[in-house]
Amino acid sequence: GAGVSQSPSNKVTEKGKDVELRCDPISGHTALYWYRQSLGQGLEFLIYFQGNSAPDKSGLPSDRFSAERTGGSVSTLTIQRTQQEDSAVYLCASSLWTWGEQFFGPGTRLTVL
Amino acid sequence: GQSLEQPSEVTAVEGAIVQINCTYQTSGFYGLSWYQQHDGGAPTFLSYNALDGLEETGRFSSFLSRSDSYGYLLLQELQMKDSASYFCAVPDSGGYNKLIFGAGTRLAVHP
Numbered sequence: 001g002a003g004v005s006q007s008p009s010n011k012v013t014e015k016g017k018d019v020e021l022r023c024d025p026i027s028g029h030t031a032l033y034w035y036r037q038s039l040g041q042g043l044e045f046l047i048y049f050q051g052n053s054a055p056d057k058s059g060l061p062s063d064r065f066s067a068e069r070t071g072g073s074v075s076t077l078t079i080q081r082t083q084q085e086d087s088a089v090y091l092c093a094s095s096l097w098t099w100g101e102q103f104f105g106p107g108t109r110l111t112v113l
Numbered sequence: 114g115q116s117l118e119q120p121s122e123v124t125a126v127e128g129a130i131v132q133i134n135c136t137y138q139t140s141g142f143y144g145l146s147w148y149q150q151h152d153g154g155a156p157t158f159l160s161y162n163a164l165d166g167l168e169e170t171g172r173f174s175s176f177l178s179r180s181d182s183y184g185y186l187l188l189q190e191l192q193m194k195d196s197a198s199y200f201c202a203v204p205d206s207g208g209y210n211k212l213i214f215g216a217g218t219r220l221a222v223h224p
Contacts, residue, residue: 033211042200042216043156056211091155101146102212104155 002026004105006092012111013082021077021108025094032069033102034077035091036061043091049075082112115139117201117215124221125191133186133218135201143204145177145184146212151197159186159199188220196222 005024013019025032034046045059049069060066064082069075079086089109093102117137125131135145144163148156162168162177162184174187188195198219202212 040219043214045211045213048211093156101158101161102148102156104157106155 004092004094004103006090006105006108008108009106010109010111012113014113015084016081018078018080019082019110021079021090021092021110023075023077023092023094023105025073025075025092026103027073029094029096029103030072031095031097031100032075033093033095034067034075035093036088037091037107038088046077046090079110082110084112086110087112115203115206115213117203117213119199119201119215119218121216122219122221124223126223127191127193129191130187130189131191131220133188133199133201133220135184135186135215137182137184137201137203139182139203139206139213141206142179142182143206145175146202147175147186148200148202148214149197150200150217156200191222193222193224196220 007022030051032049035043036046037043047067048056064080067077089107091104091107093104095102119135144161146161147159149159150156160168160175162175165177165179167174167176172189177184198217200217201215205211205213
């Protein structure tokens with residue numbers, strides 16, 4: 001079956017522009033997570049969706065970051081007025097249950113010039 | 114809050130055995146997970162320990178001691194392809210709604 005997919009795989013943008021990153025989780029997975037990973041660093045939690053519950057946004061670094069999940073499936077992470085420090089790989093993961101095995105997508109590498 | 118500590122780097126030779134330790138501090142505990150990530154790749158799940166003891170899956174084993182708030186990942190018969198970063202993770206004891214990852218241990222396997 002299909003795994004978690006993310007698009008685009010690479011995104012180069014100019015400082016100040018808005019970007020949208022997309023995640024298609026594994027069908028049937030109710031939990032969806034967004035992480036950020038800078039080069040050689042660990043996984044920084046950003047936001048978590050579980051079913052129809054209110055998302056856990058506690059990891060979003062600023063109000064320039066937002067995410068939504070439509071129909072309990074596809075999720076979009078939006079970064080407004082991008083800054084150079086936003087450059088990183090953005091990873092999406094989904095799981096069947098809250099802290100079960102997470103299946104990660106290939107990530108979107110964001111470069112802000 | 115919660116925290117996890119693991120060594121930043123470990124080096125070993127092909128065919129050897131290596132142990133990657135993880136200590137955690139959490140007010141509630143619901144299991145320790147391990148993930149592997151190759152350079153440029155996505156993390157992949159390796160193991161999950163909810164109870165004390167050793168779980169073996171092929172060349173990889175994972176151990177947990179809840180009384181010591183400690184676990185480790187044991188890799189045997191090391192191969193070059195095992196060169197990767199390894200992350201331990203525990204559920205967020207506050208909301209139980211996400212995993213908290215350690216900073217990762219970079220394993221370099223040499224011939």
